[in-house]
Amino acid sequence: MPITYYKLPNGLRVILSPDSTAPTVVTAVYYRIGFRVEPRDRTGFAHLFEHMMFQGSRNLGKMEFIRLVQENGGVLNGSTRFDFTNYFELLPSNKLETALWAEADRMKGLAITEENLKNQQDVVINEVQVSVLNQPYGGFPWLWMPQHANSNWYNSHNFYGELKDIEAATLDEVQAFFKTYYAPNNAALAIVGDFEPEEAQAMIAKYFTGIAPAELPPPPDLAEPRQEEEKTATRQDPLANRPALAFSYHMPPRNSPEYFAMGLLDQMLVQGDDSLLYRELVKKHGFSGEVSGAINELGNMFDYDGPMLWTASLFHDSTVQPEQILSAVDTVVESLQSQPVEQSLVDRSITKMRSNLYDTLTQFGGFGRANLMACYALFDDDPSRIDSLEAEFRKVTPQLVERTAREYLRKNNRTVLRIVPGAAELAADPAVATEESN
Amino acid sequence: MNPTEVSASKEIPPQGPPPKPFHLPATTDFSLPNGMRVTIVPYGTVPKVAVRACVGAGAIHESAAQVWLSRLTAALMKEGTRTRPAEQVAREAAEMGGQLEIDAGTDFTSVGGVALSDFGPKFVALLADVLTAPSLPPAELPRLKADLLRELSIEKSQPEAQAHECFVETLFPDHPYGRAFPSESALNSYTIEDARTFYRSNFDAARTHLYIAGKLEGDLRRAVEDAFGGWAKGAPAPDLPACPVKARSFHLIDRPGAAQSNLLIGLPVAEPSSPDFIKLDVMNSLLGGSFASRITSNIREEKGYTYSPISQIATHRQLAYWLQSADVATDVTGPSLHEIFYEIDRLRHEPPSAEELEGIRNFLAGLFILRNTISPDAIIGQLHFVDSQGLDRSYLSTYTRKVMEVQPADVQRMAETYLDPSQMTIVVVGDQAQIADQIAPYEAVTQ
Numbered sequence: 001m002p003i004t005y006y007k008l009p010n011g012l013r014v015i016l017s018p019d020s021t022a023p024t025v026v027t028a029v030y031y032r033i034g035f036r037v038e039p040r041d042r043t044g045f046a047h048l049f050e051h052m053m054f055q056g057s058r059n060l061g062k063m064e065f066i067r068l069v070q071e072n073g074g075v076l077n078g079s080t081r082f083d084f085t086n087y088f089e090l091l092p093s094n095k096l097e098t099a100l101w102a103e104a105d106r107m108k109g110l111a112i113t114e115e116n117l118k119n120q121q122d123v124v125i126n127e128v129q130v131s132v133l134n135q136p137y138g139g140f141p142w143l144w145m146p147q148h149a150n151s152n153w154y155n156s157h158n159f160y161g162e163l164k165d166i167e168a169a170t171l172d173e174v175q176a177f178f179k180t181y182y183a184p185n186n187a188a189l190a191i192v193g194d195f196e197p198e199e200a201q202a203m204i205a206k207y208f209t210g211i212a213p214a215e216l217p218p219p220p221d222l223a224e225p226r227q228e229e230e231k232t233a234t235r236q237d238p239l240a241n242r243p244a245l246a247f248s249y250h251m252p253p254r255n256s257p258e259y260f261a262m263g264l265l266d267q268m269l270v271q272g273d274d275s276l277l278y279r280e281l282v283k284k285h286g287f288s289g290e291v292s293g294a295i296n297e298l299g300n301m302f303d304y305d306g307p308m309l310w311t312a313s314l315f316h317d318s319t320v321q322p323e324q325i326l327s328a329v330d331t332v333v334e335s336l337q338s339q340p341v342e343q344s345l346v347d348r349s350i351t352k353m354r355s356n357l358y359d360t361l362t363q364f365g366g367f368g369r370a371n372l373m374a375c376y377a378l379f380d381d382d383p384s385r386i387d388s389l390e391a392e393f394r395k396v397t398p399q400l401v402e403r404t405a406r407e408y409l410r411k412n413n414r415t416v417l418r419i420v421p422g423a424a425e426l427a428a429d430p431a432v433a434t435e436e437s438n
Numbered sequence: 439m440n441p442t443e444v445s446a447s448k449e450i451p452p453q454g455p456p457p458k459p460f461h462l463p464a465t466t467d468f469s470l471p472n473g474m475r476v477t478i479v480p481y482g483t484v485p486k487v488a489v490r491a492c493v494g495a496g497a498i499h500e501s502a503a504q505v506w507l508s509r510l511t512a513a514l515m516k517e518g519t520r521t522r523p524a525e526q527v528a529r530e531a532a533e534m535g536g537q538l539e540i541d542a543g544t545d546f547t548s549v550g551g552v553a554l555s556d557f558g559p560k561f562v563a564l565l566a567d568v569l570t571a572p573s574l575p576p577a578e579l580p581r582l583k584a585d586l587l588r589e590l591s592i593e594k595s596q597p598e599a600q601a602h603e604c605f606v607e608t609l610f611p612d613h614p615y616g617r618a619f620p621s622e623s624a625l626n627s628y629t630i631e632d633a634r635t636f637y638r639s640n641f642d643a644a645r646t647h648l649y650i651a652g653k654l655e656g657d658l659r660r661a662v663e664d665a666f667g668g669w670a671k672g673a674p675a676p677d678l679p680a681c682p683v684k685a686r687s688f689h690l691i692d693r694p695g696a697a698q699s700n701l702l703i704g705l706p707v708a709e710p711s712s713p714d715f716i717k718l719d720v721m722n723s724l725l726g727g728s729f730a731s732r733i734t735s736n737i738r739e740e741k742g743y744t745y746s747p748i749s750q751i752a753t754h755r756q757l758a759y760w761l762q763s764a765d766v767a768t769d770v771t772g773p774s775l776h777e778i779f780y781e782i783d784r785l786r787h788e789p790p791s792a793e794e795l796e797g798i799r800n801f802l803a804g805l806f807i808l809r810n811t812i813s814p815d816a817i818i819g820q821l822h823f824v825d826s827q828g829l830d831r832s833y834l835s836t837y838t839r840k841v842m843e844v845q846p847a848d849v850q851r852m853a854e855t856y857l858d859p860s861q862m863t864i865v866v867v868g869d870q871a872q873i874a875d876q877i878a879p880y881e882a883v884t885q
Binding site for chain 2: 019021022023024058059060062063066067068070071072073074075076090091092093094095096097098101102105118119120121122123124125126127129130133134135136137194239240241242272273274278279283286288289315316317348351352354355356358359361362364365
């Protein structure tokens, strides 16, 4: 599919990808500010801020943005991730201009009150309650694992937010955060669907050209040191009644040959009933009914830009010890490290990956394509990378898989997280963290 | 910036050109001599194809002593066929870029997956083997039962599931729809013969509708005829009508220390074949079924009591019920109930403005396009809804026109006729010690 990529004079990156399959259009604005980079005494701030972007701008008061999209026959959402915050609308294609006008309006500035902020602090606290604190296994493993596996604060803090931090946020802080990060030169606008690129370019020029760029702060150092010792963390979950186990390995650097090999290792190890860990842990040992796994549990292996984990997890019975499960995992991993895998296994992984890529790109009416193009524009200044992904996976050889398994599936590159069901007891072991301390 | 200062000079959002015409994806429909129905929908340019068999076999066909036997049977069906061991099924599917999923629901078991288009005909053949000739191996039974026992235990620890169990139990006493969970001992007692009998009695061609949607390659019709032509006809699914309870009741499930209360409020409404159903759909979207709806605006955006309240019209075969759910902060449990009933009462007593209704009608018209284009599986979902409810396919082609015809008085009448609070079931999962006083006014009306 064709991609048009250019920048406005104010630095806004624009990516256009027409596709007339359905009379719908996705408009997605990505800001290069994720939850890694938020004020240290304000955990959860990037996400709270995302909520404030729906509370009012110059021409759209509270609820008016949401109502505008809805009454034009569309749906909308926003999400805060490791390295970006996005806002998107999926609308009938004749409403592209409406969406562009509205997104430009809130890129120009927020018109919000103390009351709006208090309201969204309550909503976000309810969100954290319903997703994590009031839920068995609430942060397992997506929220908790990065806190144990990483050592750099940017990667290891509670990014959903301590409730006291969410409560403490002020309106001035919200406006300052906007001023710092929500500028056109820190953003990408992606449009996918049924539209004429020339018409879209004219509309984009009309609504976005006048928005002033900002001086961006230097990016912080997100690097994680090489892990040299296996880590184990245990969390007591008073709401859970079966144990659970997750294990993570730090990923190779993005876009390196080893990174693409890890993409295939993910397919080999946990994706599908034909995968090695499914066969070993589910079918052979009966430890669990399924093994889940992912590179980036809050997205996919393409939409982040910093240190990342490959994580697998399962629920099991109290009669099974985590050591038994890990020993079975080791058997599988060691088989990958001791010799090159068969070419047929690599081929099958590439087929699964290719099929998966189509799903990723077509997810939610073309939103998936907008997501990847916006990320590659922001992180690599090259959205056409999405067209070369398949070729990168095809370069992976059995030898590279073996080398990657040796370096990245090292036991001392691993963090193990155990969930122990039942009420928390005061533990002397510093490795024991309870939900309350989270 | 003070919002009141700028309001005088606000810009009007651009409206854009008139909408392009929307045409539903065309379908090819036929039946095999054994009675299996088939629908094929060419759609899109992405080289993937969704293949899904919807079999009229589910929880509804379980006796009171067989709860989750349909799930156990589905799990066993993944364990290989008479000619292919489970590992081979999984590997072959993966080589086609797909995976076969088998999900037992209340009315239907769905068997299918999404594969690369090149392999469409082969994927159909693999699916047919799994669906028509599973080996249901006894050796795997203990492991699969242990998995289901674990799932049972985990599901029952979730407050939403506890509320749901109580709600359906109240709405559907003495009917399979009302039995969300088995006892551990019942689950433990199921034998391989139980599962094989369940399979034999409920899986056949007459009960199956196969849907294929996406970018189509190869002769799929021929592949379907070859793969399913020899399957036994069997008999259509028996009619097991349910008569949901429409009476006020209040149920509290104590969850000491809970930071939130999980609320479920609902009652039976007109079934999908009723002329009122689309009007109910519009009423629901305006009341609580969308982001900008009244209940969500009230308890989320004005009051901050909750994160994701939503109302919906849930359906089974030829019946429907309205259901509002919200997970609210413990200290505002009573106020949340108050506001939800306030919004219900307001709509029952006063029609919405023409402007508010127009926004909702446009929303549903736009959503309809998304639901019929967003993915091959979404297209299948729409068709299966219509077919399984015994509706004519014209339900889809006339949907948008009917939505646009709904008037403010219709919306009020729907709320008045169907949302009578004195006939609603209310379930609260929360910390009794903290919410007892707040919920007292609602408990008191229990009959």
